[in-house]
Amino acid sequence: MRIRGLHKAFGDLEVLRGIDITVQRGEVVCVIGPSGSGKSTLLRCVNLLEEPTSGTVAVAGTEVTDPDVDIDQVRRRIGMVFQSFNLFPHLTALENLTLAQRRVLRRPKGEAVRVGRANLERVGLSDKEDAYPAQLSGGQQQRVAIARALSMDPELMLFDEPTSALDPELVGDVLAVMRSLAQEGMTMLVVTHEMSFAREVADRVVFMDGGVIVEEGSAERVVGAPRHERTRAFLARVLDPAAAPPPVPGPPVSGPPVPGPPVPGEVGKG
Ligand SMILES: Nc1ncnc2c1ncn2[C@@H]1O[C@H](COP(=O)(O)OP(=O)(O)O)[C@@H](O)[C@H]1O
Numbered sequence: 641m642r643i644r645g646l647h648k649a650f651g652d653l654e655v656l657r658g659i660d661i662t663v664q665r666g667e668v669v670c671v672i673g674p675s676g677s678g679k680s681t682l683l684r685c686v687n688l689l690e691e692p693t694s695g696t697v698a699v700a701g702t703e704v705t706d707p708d709v710d711i712d713q714v715r716r717r718i719g720m721v722f723q724s725f726n727l728f729p730h731l732t733a734l735e736n737l738t739l740a741q742r743r744v745l746r747r748p749k750g751e752a753v754r755v756g757r758a759n760l761e762r763v764g765l766s767d768k769e770d771a772y773p774a775q776l777s778g779g780q781q782q783r784v785a786i787a788r789a790l791s792m793d794p795e796l797m798l799f800d801e802p803t804s805a806l807d808p809e810l811v812g813d814v815l816a817v818m819r820s821l822a823q824e825g826m827t828m829l830v831v832t833h834e835m836s837f838a839r840e841v842a843d844r845v846v847f848m849d850g851g852v853i854v855e856e857g858s859a860e861r862v863v864g865a866p867r868h869e870r871t872r873a874f875l876a877r878v879l880d881p882a883a884a885p886p887p888v889p890g891p892p893v894s895g896p897p898v899p900g901p902p903v904p905g906e907v908g909k910g
């Protein structure tokens with residue numbers, strides 16, 4: 641996958657300001673960066689859920705940003721896994737896996753079921769094929785979502801914070817599935833805050849802030865010895881939220897607690 645000079649603006653808001661990333665076949669690249677830095681928008685531009693303002697994206701030799709390209713043809717080659725699992729609640733795990741295979745790839749039912757079962761086994765959920773999403777834990781739902789993407793035989797897998805919505809004890813099972821995919825040689829672009837996963841699995845780590853790539857390199861280099869102050873500050877917050885809370889916007893609050901959303905970094909403190 642090759643991204644060159646990618647820009648994306650929503651009205652006056654420039655979210656991506658010239659991104660260049662190459663992911664070789666079989667490579668795993670992790671993207672890290674603060675909330676709002678444009679990570680999701682970047683992934684969404686790769687499979688054209690968002691239309692780039694300028695720049696090019698090519699996947700497996702096809703220029704996906706070519707105006708003449710068949711978008712459906714592009715999307716079926718790219719698997720995407722979201723933070724929220726996006727399973728169909730009224731379909732069983734196996735039915736969630738066979739639907740797109742049959743509708744988009746026009747696979748006969750028997751073949752779609754066979755491929756679906758093989759992928760449920762790959763994510764360790766062979767015994768859950770008849771379960772509905774509501775009967776599964778978040779980690780199991782996310783593994784079904786991964787199996788669904790794999791059932792389309794993607795050439796590239798995009799993951800957008802796949803473990804962020806999970807209870808801590810369920811994160812490991814999802815990361816284990818992703819780790820085994822990487823070992824099988826899947827090409828993966830992964831937005832994650834799981835630094836130990838990035839260090840262990842990523843061939844490269846890209847740190848984004850404010851719509852640009854601030855630095856990139858091996859996980860060891862970027863996570864272990866960041867060169868830029870912005871990277872250091874971000875990593876300090878992610879690796880030890882209690883020790884280095886993010887700057888809280890606005891004047892210091894005194895007096896009784898003000899109702900409002902929890903402040904990241906304050907959670908679990910005290
Ligand atoms: N569809 C949209 N319309 C307007 N603004 C958007 C849209 N999608 C994202 N943004 C804005 O773009 C910025 C980057 O968002 P996002 O790519 O989701 O960042 P990240 O995933 O790094 O948290 C944010 O300021 C967000 O509010």
Ligand SMILES: [Mg+2]
Nearest residue numbers: 679680681800
């Ligand atoms: Mg995001």
